Amino acid sequence: MNDVVVVEVGPRDGLQNEPTLVSTADKIELVDQLGAAGLRKIEVTSFVSPKWVPQMADAADVMAGIARKTDVTYAALTPNLRGLLAAQNSAVDEVAVFASASEGFSQANINCSVAQSLERFQPVLDSATVPVRGYISCIVECPYDGLVDPVQVVDLALRMLEMGCFEISLGDTIGRAKPAQIERLLSKILDAIPAGKLAGHFHDTNAQAIENIDISLDAGVRVLMPRSGVWAAAPMHRGLREM
Numbered sequence: 202m203n204d205v206v207v208v209e210v211g212p213r214d215g216l217q218n219e220p221t222l223v224s225t226a227d228k229i230e231l232v233d234q235l236g237a238a239g240l241r242k243i244e245v246t247s248f249v250s251p252k253w254v255p256q257m258a259d260a261a262d263v264m265a266g267i268a269r270k271t272d273v274t275y276a277a278l279t280p281n282l283r284g285l286l287a288a289q290n291s292a293v294d295e296v297a298v299f300a301s302a303s304e305g306f307s308q309a310n311i312n313c314s315v316a317q318s319l320e321r322f323q324p325v326l327d328s329a330t331v332p333v334r335g336y337i338s339c340i341v342e343c344p345y346d347g348l349v350d351p352v353q354v355v356d357l358a359l360r361m362l363e364m365g366c367f368e369i370s371l372g373d374t375i376g377r378a379k380p381a382q383i384e385r386l387l388s389k390i391l392d393a394i395p396a397g398k399l400a401g402h403f404h405d406t407n408a409q410a411i412e413n414i415d416i417s418l419d420a421g422v423r424v425l426m427p428r429s430g431v432w433a434a435a436p437m438h439r440g441l442r443e444m
Contacts, residue, residue: 205418208242208400208426209235212263213278217247217256225259229266236273244297244426247278248287264291276334280311282324289330296329297370298322299336300361302354305345306338306374319360326365335366336402340386341378351389358394369399370426373413376406383413387420396421403427 212232216223228246235243245267251258260277269275276295279285288296300318301307307315326333339346340354358369371386383401390399401417401424403410414425 204423206242206424207240208244208276208424209240210244210402210426211235213244213247213257217254219256222256225262225266228259228263232263232267232275236268236270241272242274242276242295244276244278245293247280248284248291249278249280261287261291264288264293278336279325281321282328285325285329293331295332295334296325297334297336298325298361298366299338300357301338301343301374302349302357303339303343303346306343309345310338315357319364323364329365332367333365334368334370334400335361335364336370336372337361338372338374340371341373341382342375344375351386354386355390355393358390358399362394362398367398368424369394370402370424371399372402372426373404373410376404376409378403378413379409380412380416383416384420387417387422391420396423400424400426 212228212235216228232243232245246260246263247254247257248260249257264275264277267275274294276297277288277291277293278299279288279296280298285296300315301310302315304315307313307318311318313321337354337357339349342348354371361369373383399422401414401422403413405411410427414427417425
């Protein structure tokens, strides 16, 4: 496959940590403009507790307000069954669940172990009427545990696929992954999982995202989930075209 599928996550991942609340109208306009620009997969929002993520409190209103295009997939993050049901009531086309490859990040981020996080979203996989993507955080390094063993990532990816995820997004959550580390990880994971089941999600904290994208493309990964403008700065890879 020589097509590159870009999943735009800016409306969710790019806005969720903004300290100032972004208006519902502005979020709707952003999503509509992304669709008008030609993007065909957009992660619009997340259905989470407003207590923990106030920026996403208007998830249902945003979904209700967007001008839907028939050729665009509109997705949302749904960490639990309650979020899934709310998302499906808002007619999302796709949902995502997330787990960390490191115990430290899992405990700090969602106050449970990696194993417990999988137990929590099993009901999401069991009840979903739309495709479910699985996110893995901290694929190379964790701010609490340090370097992450690639074996942990491979094992978690396999488990999430077994649970019913159609695709696994590999996330460099803190943006510290170097190309050699991504290459090493992909060499391990591709022994167990085909590239067609993987996506790359790279943050550009240390200006490594574009190189990590290039490594992923060389390895056969064709789904990319760049955050906040990384893709716009990336040169088109050899012979590939964006979808």
